[in-house]
Amino acid sequence: MTSSPSRALRRSRADGALVAALAAGAATAGSIVVLIFAFVAREAWPALRERGPLRFVTDEAWHPSDGELLLLPMVAGTLLTTLGALLLAGPLGIASGIFARFYAPARAARLYRRLVALLAGIPSVLFGLWGLVVLVPLVARLGGSGQGLLSATLVLALMILPTVAITADAALGAVPQPVLQGAAALGLGRWTIARRVAVPAARSGIATGLLLAAGRGLGETMAVLMVAGNVVQVPDGPLAPLRTVTANIALEMGYATEGHRSALFASGLALMVTVGALVVLVEWQRRRTVRA
């Protein structure tokens, strides 16, 4: 004879509904990124099917209303600004992390971390406004209009700096204390410890931060849009204007129709896939290090 479970052990009906509701919520939240991919891909499909993805690199120019879809200058603009910003923000962000961990007195480090967090929270449109009104006239003294590669790179570097700084700080903080104490016991100086012991030990965390910063740089729209000049061309010098993939979408979505609109969605899809691949790489590496 099977004994029925006692009443107290059985889940109440309200609990069943609760679990179902929570699972439904989680399923909804979890499916948003799939929805985004599906809808952007759906809108991009006409351009990809009728013209083929190759057109984005082989066409003569970017005249989407005439069916000319050369996206290469915008891709170059995105890569150049992001790379330049990484070259500036990388060393500076790592130095910022080293400062907070090894040089700043405790109280100053606390204050400094709040400042960096605040910098991370400044809206991109405000970076753009500051860049346009303050930085661009300064750059214009070097020649040209001031709106171009140099201004865009500088503003973008400031924007991704907190990402590098915060992750470097956290990675350096995760280096085991005994390792650092051992180094100090050997009579090594602060800089030698930071440079030769802590940074190598925190290498993978710092690399993660750089990859995340690259993702932010590739995806940033407003700040770059406001200071880059937005001419469709591969810039031939640091003062030349350029246009990024994101700025191109923001500038043209307002009036784009049919094939043009679809081409913009295709560029957005490419952007999403690129940044997504970076993040998957980061996540993958992080999980592997955690397990090891």
Place this chain on the structure above:
Amino acid sequence: MRELRLPAGERVATTLMWAAAAFVAGSLLWILGDMIVRGLGGLSPAFLTSAPADAGRAGGIGPILVSTLAILAVCIGVAAPLGLATAVFLSELAVGRRGFGDLVRRSLDALAAVPSIVFGLFGNALFCHVLGLGFSILSGGLTLACMALPLLIRTTEEALRAVPQEQRLGAAALGLSRLTTLRRLLLPAAAPGIGAGLVLGVGRAIAETAALLFTSGYVTRMPGSLLDSGRSLSVHVFDLAMNVPGGNENAYASACVLVLALLAINALAVEGTRWWARRAAR
């Protein structure tokens, strides 16, 4: 005493590290200071309540503040319940369902990485066109809700996980149902963390521009309903600075409102959590 002096390399490095930190802090203060110094003069009760005139060069930001608040309300109204349900699911129930919970978590990580302009494309395609909401406050708010979800869920999940396991076991030993445990024990205990997460989510949403350009639109009129197009404060700053010659003065005043709102939000999240922790400790 010569051997007590630092080697030259160490001294140079110390100077460089302090210089780097000074540069970072200086940039932040330069940007914030610029907004406040140039913007504060333009702020007045009239600026905050009156309608923009002459493409925004004159007049105030009354309707824009209303639109911004409406977009935020839609965003939080949708994202908060959905985020809370997901976070409770992930922290309390996903333990035994490793596969599904893990999948949701990974998908949220991916969502957090989607560039904001892509959210704009998505919102435009789904909310404006497929669901037929057009350029509206509703479309913009729903788009922002999708954007704010990962941050909201992560902070809420962390707050729930911080509730000691003994309390859950105690509740289970008393025979309390899951619903009662959640309502009477977990949510009150995690409330400050959840609150801080909500505030951060609002901060993220209020800062957003690119995702709103072609979801909630550019219209500066006072919105009559959630189906009207409405311009957010951030879009207003962008439009005045980029598209309106002579709009800089009001762009800075609007930017100043945005900065002050963000500083308040930041202080609220930090101090609010601290205040709650002190109260709980007593």
